Amino acid sequence: MTWPRPGLVLLLFARAARVQRKRATLTIAAIAWGSLSLMLFLSFGEGLKRSLYRSTRGMGQNLAVMWPGNTGRPWQGLPAGRPVRPKIEDVNLLAQRIQGLTGVSGEIQNWSVTIRRGERTVTGRVFGASADYGRLRNHIPATGGRYLNTLDHSRRRRVAFLGDQLARDLFGDDDPVGKGVTFDGTPYTVVGVMVPKVMMGNYGGMDKDHAIIPIETFAAQYGRDDLSVLVVRPEDPRQMGRVLRDVHEVLGGKYGFDPEDERAFGIWDTVKSAAMNDNMAFGIQLFLGIIGGLTLVVGGIGVANIMYAVVKDRTREIGVKMALGARSSWVTMPIVLEGVLYTLCGGLLGLLMAVAAITLLGMLPTDGDAALGMLGKPTLSLPIGFGTAAILGAMGLLAGYFPARRAARIDPAETLRYE
Amino acid sequence: MEPGSIPATAAGAPMTAANGDVIRMENISRVYDTGKIKVEALRGVSLRIAPGEFVAIVGPSGSGKSTLMNLIGCLDTPSGGTYRLRGEAVSGLSRDQLAAIRNRRIGFVFQNFNLMPQISAYENVEMPLLFGGVGRHERRRRVTELLEKVGLGDRMEHKPTEISGGQMQRVAVARALAMEPDILLADEPTGNLDTASGNDILGLFQELWRQGRTMIVITHDMALARRASRIVEIRDGAITSDRPSAPSRDESR
Numbered sequence: 001m002t003w004p005r006p007g008l009v010l011l012l013f014a015r016a017a018r019v020q021r022k023r024a025t026l027t028i029a030a031i032a033w034g035s036l037s038l039m040l041f042l043s044f045g046e047g048l049k050r051s052l053y054r055s056t057r058g059m060g061q062n063l064a065v066m067w068p069g070n071t072g073r074p075w076q077g078l079p080a081g082r083p084v085r086p087k088i089e090d091v092n093l094l095a096q097r098i099q100g101l102t103g104v105s106g107e108i109q110n111w112s113v114t115i116r117r118g119e120r121t122v123t124g125r126v127f128g129a130s131a132d133y134g135r136l137r138n139h140i141p142a143t144g145g146r147y148l149n150t151l152d153h154s155r156r157r158r159v160a161f162l163g164d165q166l167a168r169d170l171f172g173d174d175d176p177v178g179k180g181v182t183f184d185g186t187p188y189t190v191v192g193v194m195v196p197k198v199m200m201g202n203y204g205g206m207d208k209d210h211a212i213i214p215i216e217t218f219a220a221q222y223g224r225d226d227l228s229v230l231v232v233r234p235e236d237p238r239q240m241g242r243v244l245r246d247v248h249e250v251l252g253g254k255y256g257f258d259p260e261d262e263r264a265f266g267i268w269d270t271v272k273s274a275a276m277n278d279n280m281a282f283g284i285q286l287f288l289g290i291i292g293g294l295t296l297v298v299g300g301i302g303v304a305n306i307m308y309a310v311v312k313d314r315t316r317e318i319g320v321k322m323a324l325g326a327r328s329s330w331v332t333m334p335i336v337l338e339g340v341l342y343t344l345c346g347g348l349l350g351l352l353m354a355v356a357a358i359t360l361l362g363m364l365p366t367d368g369d370a371a372l373g374m375l376g377k378p379t380l381s382l383p384i385g386f387g388t389a390a391i392l393g394a395m396g397l398l399a400g401y402f403p404a405r406r407a408a409r410i411d412p413a414e415t416l417r418y419e
Numbered sequence: 420m421e422p423g424s425i426p427a428t429a430a431g432a433p434m435t436a437a438n439g440d441v442i443r444m445e446n447i448s449r450v451y452d453t454g455k456i457k458v459e460a461l462r463g464v465s466l467r468i469a470p471g472e473f474v475a476i477v478g479p480s481g482s483g484k485s486t487l488m489n490l491i492g493c494l495d496t497p498s499g500g501t502y503r504l505r506g507e508a509v510s511g512l513s514r515d516q517l518a519a520i521r522n523r524r525i526g527f528v529f530q531n532f533n534l535m536p537q538i539s540a541y542e543n544v545e546m547p548l549l550f551g552g553v554g555r556h557e558r559r560r561r562v563t564e565l566l567e568k569v570g571l572g573d574r575m576e577h578k579p580t581e582i583s584g585g586q587m588q589r590v591a592v593a594r595a596l597a598m599e600p601d602i603l604l605a606d607e608p609t610g611n612l613d614t615a616s617g618n619d620i621l622g623l624f625q626e627l628w629r630q631g632r633t634m635i636v637i638t639h640d641m642a643l644a645r646r647a648s649r650i651v652e653i654r655d656g657a658i659t660s661d662r663p664s665a666p667s668r669d670e671s672r
Contacts, residue, residue, distance in 0.1 A: 005552070008549055008550075011549065012549075015535070015537070015538045015542060016537075316533065317535055320533045320535070321546070321550075322518060323492070323494060323521060323527050323533075324521070324522060324527070324546055324547045324550060324594070325518050325519060325521045325522020325523070325547055325550040325551065325598070326518060326522075326550050327515045327518050327519075327550075328514060328515060328518075330550065411494075412494050413489040413494035413495045416494070416527075416529060416533065416606075
């Protein structure tokens, strides 16, 4: 007679006195509220994380952006404070000399170009960029257009690739591809328009507002060949440090500065900042999870409380059952079961409310609102669901276990005394 | 009288052939240790009860009779001495083992009935059978038979709150008999009943006794005690008198 008897436990559970309905309802509501807030918090965190991830993808992944600066220390008899000015041809030099690069691109920027299309005139940014630029920076052409190609570069064609906002400003709803624009009076042909993308951080303004032309064409028109920006991408993001050192070695050798000179270039290493973003997203999720979890724990304490009350209310009943020959587990298991049941009912209710709330929030238009767009859509992922279910289950067991342990300690002789 | 109706209980409980006593207590003591003070509720009680006896244990409050009842009913274990219930030593058993012994060997009847208010009379009587692992059909047969025997065949689906005190106590008696125990152990069984219902229950007890049950009643009511076959008086934790109650037997007939 030592084997467990789940059937008996279920029967005893069904025949046990029921606790006050109001109290049970309130407790279930507390659990529902707790799991709702936990799931909503985690979903917002997840949405934020995905939106962060998406926005860094917009600029291009695993890039390092380098701004030429001035030397910070003397080198081989030369004083500090000399400008470091890499030229267009250095892009090819770097591509040849550095191992493990998937792309290197230079840009020369002009921030106030008079851009004209028919009657419309805007002042905007036109950047001359190397051939790798489009690939590195995720400039994906919308259907019907293309990005600049090698012939555009080698033949110094006057062709332009427009950001989507700039294209809209100039052409309205017309298709700009194949049509002409002038940059400071010089005619160019539009070969493509960028598909819209989410960007959080960038250098040199948002991509949607600028126009890209071949760097060689830019040099011919404006007579400048000093790079404003260099962008490199290693094959393996873990090689970023080595690649950056190599860039310093190569250019330091050519222009005469210390490869260790940290002021020769301003550097934005997106691999590092992506890791920081990940940490930040994780931190935010952890924070939200802890808040949600605590809310849920309050509900769990409610369940434990109600089960303690149940044990107190049923002390005599439990004592009588023990006197009649019930093993401890036969009186404790129904109590654990009841705690788990309250928790799971509340959890299920919370899940339904969370799904409803997230579906409703998902239907809100966020495209127009930058803040909402950045927050991202709350996303109820499977790990969140399973995590919440696991927490709920564990909490239900605990909330039932401790009261049940008290029930198991009930001394039947004590409870059966005269009233 | 050997009760032939005892079901085949667990194999590990053979009777000591030499002595057929249902209850055999030798020099039992029970000390309640409340930290600072030790209260000696029972000191050196020896008691033997043979099958088929109807024993009334009487004494004023604080005499130790409740403690004695808890020990007889295996709700508690003695601090010293030995207790054999149908030859089975009860000392040193775990809580669950004691529960199993109570289930098989002791039928409790309490002053305040101690029925579960939320379930029917039928389900109340079925409870010990569930704990004893008795099969469904056998359960139905026994519960029906017992409730009819105590005159409640037409009240099976009533809840305890829907029947009178006397009827509740009858349900409790039926429940106590469900596992066909060696002893029916009653604690002030008429204490919460009016005179008529109380007499009713006593009549039922005597009928059960005549059918060969071993009955033990704890009471302070001498009128009740006189209807037993033997009266054990307890005072200050020790037995002060143990005598047959012959006249009562005649009275009851």
